[in-house]
Amino acid sequence: MKLEGSCRCGAVRFTVTTDEPVPYMRCYCTVCRKTAGGGGYAINLGGEADTLEILSGEKSIQIYRAVINGEKSQCERRFCKHCGSALWAWDPRWPELVHPFASAIDTPLPRPPASTHIMLDFAAPWVKIEAGPEDEQFSRYPDKSLAEWHRAHGWPNDK
Numbered sequence: 001m002k003l004e005g006s007c008r009c010g011a012v013r014f015t016v017t018t019d020e021p022v023p024y025m026r027c028y029c030t031v032c033r034k035t036a037g038g039g040g041y042a043i044n045l046g047g048e049a050d051t052l053e054i055l056s057g058e059k060s061i062q063i064y065r066a067v068i069n070g071e072k073s074q075c076e077r078r079f080c081k082h083c084g085s086a087l088w089a090w091d092p093r094w095p096e097l098v099h100p101f102a103s104a105i106d107t108p109l110p111r112p113p114a115s116t117h118i119m120l121d122f123a124a125p126w127v128k129i130e131a132g133p134e135d136e137q138f139s140r141y142p143d144k145s146l147a148e149w150h151r152a153h154g155w156p157n158d159k
Helices: 030-036 146-152
Strands: 002-006 013-017 025-027 053-056 061-064 076-080 086-090 097-100 116-118
Touching: 013 086, 013 097, 030 076
Parallel strands: 025 116
Antiparallel strands: 002 013, 013 053, 061 076, 076 086, 086 097
């Protein structure tokens, strides 16, 4: 599935291809929450890094690398320098993947059958975890990758 995305001010527009378009995983870590979280969490999708195409605004994209436990993270978070919109994350440990933030995607995304809430040890005290009966919750990382979760729920959807 080809996804189209942009920042809030429209300076940056991009496309990326994915077999993992369902925005199911809510991350409550402090980095996601503070850089991209509106509800106290951020939602990332999985995409194929070699399909990422910046259609406009390449010079408007900045990179943020969080400092975690005194060390600069390898994960690079792209954002628009004009409006601050979180765009995607990329990590050199998995160079074939790119993780666009669902909030930056303009293409209509499928509604998830359930959500997975991760990094709950880091949720802000004011955040109410609104987990449904089918939702999974993890104090840190989930037990399935993005690809494994999507396959278990019938994605890619060849219908």
